[in-house]
Amino acid sequence: MELQKEITITVQVNGRPVTAVVAPEESLLEFVRNRAGVTDVKCGCNKGDCGTCTLVLEGQPVKSCLVLAAQANNKEVWTVRGMAADPLMQALQESFATHGAVQCGFCTPGMLVAARSFLAHHQQPDREAIKEALSGNLCRCTGYKKIVDAVAAVAASQASARD
């Protein structure tokens, strides 16, 4: 069995294949920012506490600092930038802007990805469920109320669109 010191991987980042040679302990976060140049994914704590590096890996939101780059080989990742044409993401982005849910903005990409994944699978969530869904994402400006307001507004408009 081959022990690799340098691993050649190809990851679909926002629909574009990116091939690079990575170190064994390199994280998916480092790969996406430094190799793929997709910098809307932010590096905050780099130890899984803050959620600023949240992206979608194989359909699920994950903290990319807690994934080995090599584990994403031949898989698909999506970040906010890659979801620019997605109606749900657009609605969330507009809602964040109109609710003043962006202060310094550093947590925003991770918040948006976590919120989008949650709303895609939950119809008519209450505030508690929204807070729980975003509980892995920290906002050091502590602007949580407006963030939850923004997500709740999109959830409500989704519900009325279905009625």
Next chain:
Amino acid sequence: MSSFAYAVPKTKDEALALLNELGPGGRVVAGCTNILPDIRAKKITACTLVDISRLAELKGINVRGEKVTIGSLTTINELLHSEIVANHGQVLWQAGQRFADPLVRNRATIGGNLANASPAADGVVPLLALDARVMVASLAGEREIPVDAFFTGPGKSVLQPNELITGVSFAKTTTMKSAFIKFGLRKAMAISLASIGLVVGLKGDKVDQVRIALGALAPTPLRARQTESYLAGNTLTPAVVARAQEIVRTEVKPISDVRASQEYRLHLTGVLLKRAFEAALA
């Protein structure tokens, strides 16, 4: 050049052969939610990362007769979406909801939570309350270890470097009542100050079977055996619960650390026991 190496076995047998060859120089990785922070903090500085995350044979939740079996690669989120776990291993489902946060639950695995051997592990306390067995494989064959005998100290277990956790199994608790309570400093991404998993079966108004598991209150997750034997056959009157609270406080060996003092943890032990019975029987 990196001090780490990486290998991605395609089958369980390939993984076992590799672990056997590497010995203490090999580290099994799957969800990586513990190991990557440890690498960043330089607690782990050189090893071969044996990535088992692609081994489909270690995934899945099955029920056969009275026994539930969960593959070691099953994520906490997968446990939460399993009707088998919700109906037949309720305390594990309850604990899953308090485990880390929703993003980490998409990666963290039940096998990894066991292997990490934290005294505070929120995935292990419910397994202890379920009286679960850890299934372990090596080139020499397979063995089963009761969760209660698996841990030897903080971060330490009887798992050998050449062994791989393949799953856990436990008897269904379908007709029993359960509760899991975690006391942390915040709701998400908190390491438990103290936690309790309770599984209780009643016959009439008497306790028939009871299993009490405690987290972060001793060097390993702990079964409160003396409290259990006191409660068995008793009716849960306020006086009996009060006596059980006294007994359980003698069974734990909490430490003082950055999260809480020894005295506070001792106080919490009794409080959590009472609250767990209230929650389970509500």
